[in-house]
Amino acid sequence: MTARTLTYLDALAQFPEARIHTAHGVTGYRKAGAAHLRTLPVVLLHGIGSGAASWVRQLDALGAHRRVFAWDTPGYGVSTPVASAQPHAADYAQALAAWLDALDIPRCVLVGHSLGAIIAGSFAARMQGRVAGLLLISPAAGYGAASKEEREKKRDARLAMLAELGAQGLARERSANMLSPDADDAARDWVRWNMARIVPAGYAQATHLLANADLAADVARYEGRVAVAVGAHDAITPPVACERIAQAARVSLQVMPHAGHAGYVETPGAYTALIESFCTSADRP
Template identity: 65%
Template sequence: MSAVPTATADQHASLEARAARFPAQQIWLASQRAVNYREAECAGCESKRGALPLVLLHGIGSGAASWVQQFEVLGATRRVLAWDAPGYGASTPVAAESPNAVDYVTVLNGWLDALGIERCVLLGHSLGAIIAGAFALAYPQRVAGLLLLSPAGGYGAASAEVRNTKRDQRLAMLNELGPQGLAEQRSTNMLSAQANDDARAWVRWNMSRVIPHGYAQATHLLANADLAADLARCTGRIDVAVGADDTITPPAVCERLALAARIPLQVVPHAGHAGYIEAPAAFTAIIDTFCRASDGQRSPE
């Protein structure tokens, strides 16, 4: 056996062991839907320190396990939860074949209900930012702070031709490559040139596990969504950050979303689209600072 496959197998075994510290759990909602998630539970943090739960929403080619590095650090001071979005992992897909953000927001609201979380800090990465923004608009009383990392804005404000083209190109790529092919051919785009081998393996590991049907539904969500319009109507605490070397949602694109939210954009040097995987110290510090500032935010009347 050659050295490259052996190294890859060793890396995957190491990543799986690391993720196993925060094992996948499943909870059934009142709507009879299942949500898979991972959690780092800090016993007594909320009652003793006033630390709100942190809820993490992954992007289109990822999953709950991608947040392990944040679990390891932030889980020491607060409860941290990450879902497998509907149609990912063992989470029940949404019903609509061409869903809108509200379809995912409804499930997110039911998940928080099932977990007994009345109020949280909500973080969305890439496609997860679309769901997070729509949720903050629909349920502002449940969100003490909205943090968006490398947010995808969606194509809902574009022409029908643009929306359909973007959607169909991604669906064709999924059909041609499948999850494993996506991971091998597309994961490099998620990172900067400075990313180390462990970060590259971690992105591939997560991307190779997407479920085709759930990914296809998320592709429709991306085509239908308009995050900028939602952010323009949000009134709560919001921050937006992006890696300087992000080529998927570049700083110039994220700048327009930050302007819609009436806030400055944070740009992190030497980081690509999956910055929280590639540059965990820098992004975890941003998340921690935002969470601490959000803990004391009062719920709107």
């Protein structure tokens, strides 16, 4: 029986949490695929209200053809937080490099969702030779190019919401915004389950990252293969916002039908096909 015929939580048992010590600290992650596979590994980076477990359908499907790694961002799960209370994207990119070094992955395809796209873009801009391709899914642009007042307004509103609601409250009040009206109950439950497990201190650091980041500037510096995709019904990073990132990357925006912000959860087959197609193109020199 494959993960596609199991519930999300039952499927996750096939991909237990692993932990590894790196130059940054401890990183928690989940993995699939065998070391003998000759295709490039793909690394999946989650968004601000999620975790490595959210990629369970992609771990199952992509693992048949290549090694797949999904991390818990610093400050999430058991992963050691970054040192700064008000970090920048480069802080997370350094932690990502340390994790990949510990896993002996010199080069990979990077897939970043939402806030994970900010980290992926920063890493790719700074360590271009290590990235065979950069796929950004519903990318959060960050507010680094905005005025100081706008950055602080966005940051403080999110921090206040975290303080008021906590992880469980965020999951209860905010998880529905991650999906399109077409999402089924299983997808809604899975997004809520992942969001309820955020670590508040790590989420707060990620909020500062979001306020400080400028993804468009980073992707404009990256000279390798890039693709940008967004759900047609994404209410968090809507297509009009993602178009700016695609323009900075000099590519056409791909709009995924019947999908919201967490499209890879609610329409996993379509997003897995998107990722696999991009990885296959990156496999070729």
